[in-house]
Amino acid sequence: AQKIxxxxxxMFVQEKEAVTLDCTYDTSxxxxxxxxxxxxxxxxxxxxxxxxxYDEQNATEGRYSLNFQKARKSANLVIxxxxxxxxxxxxxxxxxxxxxxxxxxxxxxxxxxxP
Amino acid sequence: SQTIHQWxxxxxxxVGSPLSLECTVEGTSNPNLYWYRQAAGRGLxxxxxxxxxxxxxxxxxxxxSASRPQDRQFILSSKKLLLSDSGxxxxxxxxxxxxxxxFGPGTRLLVL
Numbered sequence: 001a002q003k004i005x006x007x008x009x010x011m012f013v014q015e016k017e018a019v020t021l022d023c024t025y026d027t028s029x030x031x032x033x034x035x036x037x038x039x040x041x042x043x044x045x046x047x048x049x050x051x052x053x054y055d056e057q058n059a060t061e062g063r064y065s066l067n068f069q070k071a072r073k074s075a076n077l078v079i080x081x082x083x084x085x086x087x088x089x090x091x092x093x094x095x096x097x098x099x100x101x102x103x104x105x106x107x108x109x110x111x112x113x114x115p
Numbered sequence: 116s117q118t119i120h121q122w123x124x125x126x127x128x129x130v131g132s133p134l135s136l137e138c139t140v141e142g143t144s145n146p147n148l149y150w151y152r153q154a155a156g157r158g159l160x161x162x163x164x165x166x167x168x169x170x171x172x173x174x175x176x177x178x179x180s181a182s183r184p185q186d187r188q189f190i191l192s193s194k195k196l197l198l199s200d201s202g203x204x205x206x207x208x209x210x211x212x213x214x215x216x217x218f219g220p221g222t223r224l225l226v227l
Contacts, residue, residue, distance in 0.1 A: 035215065043203055045159075045218035091158065095214055102149075102174075103216060107158045 002027045002096050004106035012112050019079040021109050023092035026073060029053075032096045034075040035103065036066065039089040048090075051075055087113045117142035121206050121219035128226050134179075134193040136222050138206030141187065146208040148189040149216060150181055153203040165189060201226045 003026040013019045025034065036048040051059045051066045059066040067076040079086055089110050093103040118141045128134060140146055150162040161174045163181035171181050178197060182190045189206060203223050207216040 033214065037218075043205075043221045043223070045205060045207070045221075047215055047217060050215055102161055102164060103214075105159045 002029075002094060002104045004092050004094050004104050006092055006106035006109050008109045009107070010110040010112070012114055013082055014114050015084060016081055019082050019086070019111060020067070021077040021079075021090050021092075021111065023075045023077065023106060024073055025075060025092075025094050027094065027096050029096040032094055034066070034068070035093040035095070036064070036075075036077045037091045037093065038086075039091065039108070041088070045091070049077070082113050084113050084115060087111060117208070117217065119206060119208055119217060119219040121204075121222050123222060124220065125223045126225070128196050128224065130198055130226055131195045134191070134196050134200070134224070136191040136204055136206075136224075138189040138191075138219055139187055140189075140208045143187070143208065143210065145186060146210050147214070148183065149207040149209070150189065150191050151205040151207065153205060155202070159205065163191070196226045198226050200224065 005024045007022055032053045034051045038046045038048050049059050049061045049064045049066050051068045058068050063080045065078045067078055089108045091108045092106040095103050120139050122137055148165045151159040152162055153159050162179060163171055163173055165171050165183045168183050168186055179193050201224055203221050205221045206219040209216040
């Protein structure tokens with residue numbers, strides 16, 4: 001069965017520091033995709049970054065990068081130079097090859113940036 | 116560009132009353148559509164998904180139902196709400212092999 005694990009229920013980080021949010025996954029599929037979403041207090045789920053299982057380069061989107069370690073089945077999100085506006089819940093999700101396009105979601109990590 | 120709308124934004128309903136939440140997508144055609152529920156402080160639970168008009172797949176047996184009367188319209192309904200139906204309901208759309216899902220603003224439902 002496919003599963004996403006986020007082991008950090010909450011994190012406090014000083015403003016301007018880099019942040020790493022952990023995500024490990026379990027799948028027997030050879031082809032899969034990994035996603036990170038941000039959910040601020042307003043509730044809207046905002047797509048941040050995507051990594052395909054066959055992508056050789058780690059995905060990057062502005063201050064967000066995905067540290068993809070396939071052998072370890074981990075897909076950690078790195079936020080560089082954190083800002084107060086980064087305070088939010090962060091969810092890791094996975095789509096498998098036979099998932100009918102459904103996403104498997106982690107429980108989320110609550111990130112609080114301290115000024 | 117594509118946009119996704121949900122309404123209402125907030126809803127307070129008595130137990131046993133009916134429910135209708137609407138989701139519409141603009142700027143794309145034949146999207147895959149999804150309804151999720153999120154309990155307070157929890158992750159997302161997929162309720163329904165649809166790959167086309169009239170095609171609905173249910174993930175969790177419950178007193179909710181979904182319909183897709185038009186290509187870009189997805190409706191979540193209930194004939195009689197339960198207290199346990201309270202939560203944050205998110206609609207999402209996606210397409211393509213990458214299948215990134217893009218979410219609407221959500222509806223907060225409180226059943227009293």
